[in-house]
Amino acid sequence: MTKHRVGLALFFLLASIPCVHAQDAGLNKARNLFASGEYTAALAELERLSPLSQSDKESVAYYTAMCRIRLGSPQAGEDVQDFVEQYPASTRKVEMVTALADELFARGQYDQAASYYQLTDKFAVGKPQRDDYVFRKAYSLYASGDYDSARPLLYSLLDDRKWGDDAAYAFGHICYSQGDMDLALENFLRIQDNPKYADRIPFYLTNIYFSRKEYDRALSEGTALLKEDLSPEQARSIGLIVGRSYFNTGRYREALPYLTRYQPSPATVQDNYQIGFSYYKCGDYAQAIPYLSRLVGEDSPLGQNASYTLGQAYLGVGKKAEALGAFRSASRMDYDPVLQQDAWYNYAVLSYEAGNPYQGVSQVLAEYLERYPESPARQQIFEYLLDSFISAKEYAEAIRTIETMGLDSPRATQALATACFYLAGQKLNEGDYDSALKYYEKASRSATDETLRARADFWLAETCLRLGMDERATEALTDFRINPAAPQTQEYSRLPYQQGFLAEKAGDYATAQMYFTAYQKSPNLSTEERADLRLHLANCLFAQGQYAQAQDLYGKVADAGVPSSDYATYQKALCQGISGDYAAQVATLKALLDTYPQSPWRAPARYQSGMAYQKLNQPERAIEAFLKVESEPAAGELIPEAKSKAALAYYNQGQSDRALALYQEVAEKYPSSSVTPSARRSVRQILVEQGRSDQYVAWSNRISGTPLNEMAVDSLYFETGQKAFSKGDYPAAATAFSQYLEKYPSGLFVPNAAYYLGESALKQADTLAAKSAYARLLAMPDNAFTEGARVKYIDLLRAQDSLEAAVPQLEKLYREGRLAENRRYALVNLLAAYTQAEDWDNTIRYAEAVRAEFPSDGTLYADASCALYTALVESERNEQAAAMTEEVKRIVSGENMAKVLYYQALLLYRQGQYDRSVETISKLAQEYPMYKYIGSRGLLLMAQNFYAQGDPYQGGYILDNVIANTTYPDIREEAQVLKQFMDSQNAASSPQQETLTQENQTNDAI
Incomplete structure (x- = not known):
């Protein structure tokens, strides 16, 4: 078995020997093709190989990746990544990564190149190629924005023969971008003669010199550059630097062409400021204003400077109202305390000179003194403060300020007395007699000037008279009379009149007559005044039984055609009746009835006519006259008396039934009349005479x-x-x-x-x-x-506050009132009710009625004239209103004048006379600052004027102040609506403003 296995292995080994030789041959062929630059063929050969040994696998992977690198294959990066992961210990790794980085660098793919250079180290690269490697790595990092990594590598190459200039440019740019202008300048100057960079370096030098505040060098570089063929963007950037350099060296006239021509869109706040300030320094204030106005509301040091300069520019064109707002804005910022104090000073002085719609003038002046107690202008502002109390008519505020500030100098004491005197006059005219009394007494006590004290005593007496304090009035009038300064006062000529009036009220008619007679000698009495005096004299004579003399004076007043002529005619008739000349009395009373269809004396005239006819034994005419009393306006309680007289006349003529009917009518319809008991007795007498006692009992029980x-x-x-x-x-x-x-x-x-x-x-x-x-x-x-x-x-x-609900009763009182003062009261309040209800047609109707009936009553005539003018403007009867403007301004004062000025400004606005409208509102602010609501409406109108003139910034500034400070909800709501409208229109027509950042300042020419 063992032999068998050994034999099998030997068989496979011998069989593989031809394959190894084949693989080696293919790999060598691929190497040769790669070495000769045939990368595509080499790659094809490599892709056919199936290496067996680890060494061959590494070689195939290496050459495959290198071929793809050289061919620019997208797969190259993946191949390199795979090689690094599979063969981390390979000596070829650095070469391969560096090759890929170099290839990416050569193609300008610096971000990717930098990422691969970061995987290697310069010491892994051979020394001959080391500097090239370092530059390419540094430049890749620089080009990809990694300045911190690139900066030390570039610095190491600054002395390199091959890469020194290129490194200096990149290193200089990094220093420039990082705000290190000294190093940037050093490196750019080193290469400024290098043809490769000669066309770029001047841009940097211009910016660097500007940022280093070397404005002359920036101008030298920048003006030279502008002569070159630049792109629009380059020209704009360099042109702005040139303009700003001229500006920063105080050469404003030279700066303007560059600042205006090369202004960016949208303009920054700095651009607008520099253009506006340059125009201002060149004396072209009108051109400066639109640019500086665009910084209104800018809460910054630049904004404070702009507002202050805007104020000076407005002064340069004579627009004090606009200057006031600009200085006010600058005074509210504390970036530059010195500038803030000077802005406060200008704000205070302009408030005094031109009025202040934002605050009371005295309040501004007092605040300045509180803020800057050591100011060199303290004495000047203090004098203005005292004067403003009177000239601005801010009497209540004046009193409060003097007392709270503890001002106790003779000048302050006199100012206090003067303010009290005029405030008392205002209260007297308003009918607030208690307050008038308080302030006249205070003026009299505190006045250091005898003339003022005398005048205060005179008007104190007048106030006491109106309050029914006759004894106190006599004391005050005595103080006035014995004051040595009294004869120099304008009131002195009226002393006899006042003395006569007091005597008349006390029932001392002889003394009153003496004083009134003396007053008759006064020169320059108006027709109305002379008629009034004669009427008082006639009343005194009448009371003393000197009817003939009284009749003569009554006749003169009746012929004068003054408002009291109807009363004088009536009194003349009474004198004729007392003298027994009944025919003349009838004629005089007839003249009264024919001449004065609306007179409250018509009913008494009818009644006296009846009495005279009775004396003339003409009972039928007497009855006719008595019965006509009822048809007259303001007949009132005379009706039952006249009916009783007519009844008596009927009875005396034997017409008992007619007499009975009239007596019963009196008793039934007028149960509270003084003649009713007599009428009841007459009814009883007639019915008893006629034998109808039971009817009397039944009648009496029924009516009672x-x-x-x-x-x-x-x-x-x-x-x-x-x-x-x-x-x-x-x-x-x-x-x-x-x-x-x-x-x-x-x-x-x-x-x-x-x-x-x-x-x-x-x-x-x-x-x-x-x-x-x-x-x-x-x-x-x-x-x-x-x-x-x-x-x-x-x-x-x-x-x-239900005056509108009172209109029906007022109408009735006006038609039917017997007493002249009640009819006057009704007429005045009808006018007030319709004005309050903005019923302009009825306002016009009753204003004209007041003017017609009371032409000699200065206060009432002025009130009616103001109401008439208001109604004409509000109802857009512009031509009628315009024709009335100067007339009404001669008549009115106080709050009425404030209203008239507002409506005049509104008329001028409608006519497109915006400057005159603004001037009129400024006058309103200057002279009538105590009428806050009218002043607030004036501010709204002023904002609309500025908007109509194309100055939405000033208009918006005013509205912002109104919204922030007004206490009137309707004014705030209207201001908000106007502001939204102006903002929307401004946004639609103008690009949004930018704020200049540090980066913009540094790089806007690159």
Whole structure:
């Protein structure tokens, strides 16, 4: 068996000898083909071999991989990877990997080449090829972006004769990219004369010199480059560096052509700043503004500089309002404290000079003083602060600031007194007499200037008069009279008038007459003032029984055609009646009725006509006159009196039935009238005379709702309430009046009880109960309490901000009110109600009515003129409004002037006069900053003006400030809508701005 196995093995060994020889021959052939560069043939030969020995297998794998490397086969990498894994200890591994890396390098496939070079080491490569290997490996790493690995290898070759320049270029670029500009410059300068790199090096040198702030060298390289044939991108990059180099060396005029021509799209904030600043430094402020405006809102050192420079540019073109906003923006950033302080200074000064729509002027000035107490400009700003209190009319803010800052210099004390004086005037004009009293007293106490003290005392007296404080008014007027500075005041000429008015109120008509007579000698009295004076004199004469003289003066006032002429005509007729000249009285009263169709004195005139006809023994005409009283507006309680007179006339003529009907009508319709008891007695007399006593009893019980024997109880209940009211026990009075109304709904004193119930509730501040009582009274037929209750009811609605609900009562009061002050009250509040409701047609109607009826009342005429102007603009009657602008500006002041300025600015905006519109809004901000809501509306309009002028950045800045700071929800909402619109339009028309990064600054010319 053993012999058999040995023999079999020997047989196979001998049989394989020819195959081995064949394999060796094939492998040798493949080697020869590879050595001669015939890689395809060599590969084909290798693929036919089936090597048996391990050594041959390695050789076949080696040559197969090398052939595929040389042929650029995609499979080469896989073959190399397989060889490295199968033969990790082979001496051919380095050669094979290096060969593959070199082949990939030669084809420019640096990423793949680098990955294979990393598998080898330079010391595994033969020394003659070592430097070539190192360069190719380094360059592959460099080209694939692995700068950190490439940098030391390239550095090792810098002195190599063959690869030194190539290594210097790549090494220089790596240093440049990593910000190591010194090494980059050193290596680029070394090879700048090498023809291979001569066209590239200047780009790097330009950038490096610029980044090293060697701007003259950057300019030398850059300007030379721009003369070459560059691509648009290269020209843009180098042109920008040239422009920025000129800019950074202060050569702004030279910089501009490059900065504008080579500006990138989209422009960076730095580009816009440098162009804008260059235009500014060249004095071309108008060109600078659009570029600098694009940095509005940029919260950065560059943004602060841009805002400050923008402010200076706006000043250069005379746009203080716009400059104010720019300096305000710069003052809110603290990157450069010195620049911030100067921006604050400019902001404060411009606020004083041009007004400030964002903050009160005094607030800005005070804040500057708080921020910079050691500022060299402190004294200047302090003076501005004191002046601003008066010129800006921020009186309340002025008082608060002076007191909180503890300013106690003589100048501050006088400023405090002046602010108190003018604030008191505002309160007086607004009808807030209590506040006016407080501030006039404070002005009088604190004034160091006797002239101001005298004026404060005069107006203190006027305020006290309006409050019914006659004794205090007399004291203040005495203080004014004995002040040595009083004769130099504008009020001094009115002293006799005020003294006369006080005497007249006190019932000292002789003294009043003396003062009024003295005042008549005053020069330059207007027609209205002279008529008013004569009316007071006539009233004094009338009260003293000097009817002839009074009649003469009343006649002059009647002929003057002033608003009080109807009253004067009526009083003239009374004088004629008292003098017994009844025919003349009738004629005068007829003239009144013919001349004044809306006069509240028509009803009294009818009544007095009836009385005069009776004196003339013309009963039929008397009856006609008495019965016409009812048809007149504002007849009120005269109606039952006139009907009673007509009834008496009928009775005297023997027409008892007609008399009875009128007396019954008076008793039934006007139960609270003073003539009602007499009318009831007359009804009783006539019915008794006619033998109809039972009818009287039935009638009396019907109209009173109570049997005759209960009348005493009716009266008792009412008197209980009346006594409690007179003692000031208003809760008890209210209870008694309520019980009376509940128990006797048709009692004699129902109107009285309803009125005093309302008064009792009002005294207890129970406005709901008061309103209910007055409403009950107004539902009754007109009586002696109707007009007063109507006024009180309207007042309660006004206090509840329900002026619109008061319109029906206001209309009725205006048509029917007897008292001139009540008709005036109705007219004024109708105008206010329709203005508040934005009912512009009715606003125009009633504003014109006020102007027509009260031309001599300066305050009322101004209010109506402002309302009329507002309505004309709001209803887009632009031509009418424009024609009225200058007239209304001569008339109005205070808040009305603020409104007029706003609406004038709106008109100018509609007309496309944007600069004038902005100027008008600036005036509004400067002179009327205390009217915050109107000022806020002005800011919205200012933003729209800037947008219309193509400056959305300034417009957007204003709106951002409004949104951030306003306390008015409707203003904020409108600002947000406008801002969204402007942003959307701006986004649609302009590319988005970029911020320049450090990388952009370094590489944008490469």
